Amino acid sequence: xxxxxxxxxxxxxxxxxxxxxxxxxxxxxxxxxxxxxxxxxxxxxxxxxxxxxxxxxxxxxxxxxxxxxxxxxxxxxxxxxxxxxxxxxxxxxxxxxxxxxxxxxxxxxxxxxxxxxxxxxxxxxxxxxxxxxxxxxxxxxxxxxxxxxxxxxxxxxxxxxxxxxxxxxxxxxxxxxxxxxxxxxxxxxxxxxxxxxxxxxxxxxxxxxxxxxxxxxxxxxxxxxxxxxxxxxxxxxxxxxxxxxxxxxxxxxxxxxxxxxxxxxxxxxxxxxxxxxxxxxxxxxxxxxxxxxxxxxxxxxxxxxxxxxxxxxxxxxxxxxxxx
DNA sequence: CGACTAGCCTGAAGGC
DNA sequence: TGCCTTCAGGCTAGTC
Numbered sequence: 001x002x003x004x005x006x007x008x009x010x011x012x013x014x015x016x017x018x019x020x021x022x023x024x025x026x027x028x029x030x031x032x033x034x035x036x037x038x039x040x041x042x043x044x045x046x047x048x049x050x051x052x053x054x055x056x057x058x059x060x061x062x063x064x065x066x067x068x069x070x071x072x073x074x075x076x077x078x079x080x081x082x083x084x085x086x087x088x089x090x091x092x093x094x095x096x097x098x099x100x101x102x103x104x105x106x107x108x109x110x111x112x113x114x115x116x117x118x119x120x121x122x123x124x125x126x127x128x129x130x131x132x133x134x135x136x137x138x139x140x141x142x143x144x145x146x147x148x149x150x151x152x153x154x155x156x157x158x159x160x161x162x163x164x165x166x167x168x169x170x171x172x173x174x175x176x177x178x179x180x181x182x183x184x185x186x187x188x189x190x191x192x193x194x195x196x197x198x199x200x201x202x203x204x205x206x207x208x209x210x211x212x213x214x215x216x217x218x219x220x221x222x223x224x225x226x227x228x229x230x231x232x233x234x235x236x237x238x239x240x241x242x243x244x245x246x247x248x249x250x251x252x253x254x255x256x257x258x259x260x261x262x263x264x265x266x267x268x269x270x271x272x273x274x275x276x277x278x279x280x281x282x283x284x285x286x287x288x289x290x291x292x293x294x295x296x297x298x299x300x301x302x303x304x305x306x307x308x309x310x311x312x313x314x315x316x317x318x319x320x321x322x323x324x
Numbered sequence: 325c326g327a328c329t330a331g332c333c334t335g336a337a338g339g340c
Numbered sequence: 341t342g343c344c345t346t347c348a349g350g351c352t353a354g355t356c
Contacts, residue, residue: 002350032333036352061350093349094334110334133333135350196327205351213349303329304349 002091004176004210005253007061008154010097015056015156017099018065018127021119022052033112033129036088036169037139047140048087048115054160059153060176060209062169063089063097066143066162084143088167092135098128113138141167150181176210177247178254188239191231198234199227199306202246211246214282215253217307219246221281221289226315227306233316252278281307 002010026045028034037044051067058064064086089097098108102116102124113129129138143165151158152166175182187208194201201207202216211219220227222245223238234242256278280290285298289309299306 035332090350092333092351132335133348135333193326200327203350302349304347 002061002095003212003215004060004178004250005257007058007063007091007210008254009257010091011056011058011063011154014097014099014127017122017125018053018117018119019055020052020121021117021125023048023050023067023115024118024124025049025116027114027116029114030112030134032134033131033137034139036090036137038141041140041142044138044140047085053117054162055155055157057153057155059166059170059179060173060205061090061212062173064141064153064167064170065089066160084162084165085140086143086162086167088139088141088169089129090136092131092133092137094133095129095131095136098130100126100128102126139169141169144168144171147171148181154179173205174207174209177208177243178210178250184243187243188236191234191239194231196231197228198225198231198242199301201231208246210250213304214279215246215249217282218249218280220313221309222249224312226308226313227301228315281309283307
């Protein structure tokens, strides 16, 4: 469930608590949480233990924590590679980053990885990576300079030496629509070359990141577009409209998620339904469209579901294609 | 290169 | 009561 707004809530909650903290110890409780960690680069525990967390950064649905040296020691493999590293995290479907006190009972059935931290101001604390369905993961990764030279993602501090670097695992992920460096014209241009449906494109993290099934459906509902409408068939004004809707939907969800956020408990499971009460199409099959009253329909799409209003969101075929 | 799909995974919910 | 199927869906790797 976590899409851009939920991941940003996690980032914003985590950042003040862990920035500047030293990783005193690491418990890997389930190796499956390290599926994206390249074992050849070194042992996850060894690469992280002793490191200091410099920031918490997000691009789309990816989070990363740049880590640096502490007390004269550079955590690493000793191969004298000075490129900075980061702990990269993806929450997958059910991942959570739970901020806890060190004495919190360790009875979490789905706790996969624990980071025991020492913060100069806040003392000892713990970050538990909890993930029921194990689609999420943590990894240590090298950082590379961003292709456009701009700040890599969203964080409070954009002046650190890591600010214009992105983990290699995230380098192929496009910027998200709320990123100040997002290139609107580049997106519109790429749409011209997309014969596939506009929803498929919205979900392609290499084109525009941060959007999942929920906010894709909501954005398409907002502008009255059918998800199977070929991206290349949209006029420029329609593309502009769609991007504006995406930003609006993500932004509103962010505000709502942010207001219901409890700093002591970073929950991204969607259980508290950050945005659930303001959904217009997603998950509302059979219920009246808030705009026209026609029942919302649910349709199979890419091994999941699409929700749309059959009246407001019609497929508009080109005249040439339907000529009889 | 773009387009598209299988597979990864667990727990809740519904049918019989 | 209990077994079975379906559903949730982000991402990667692979084919065409």
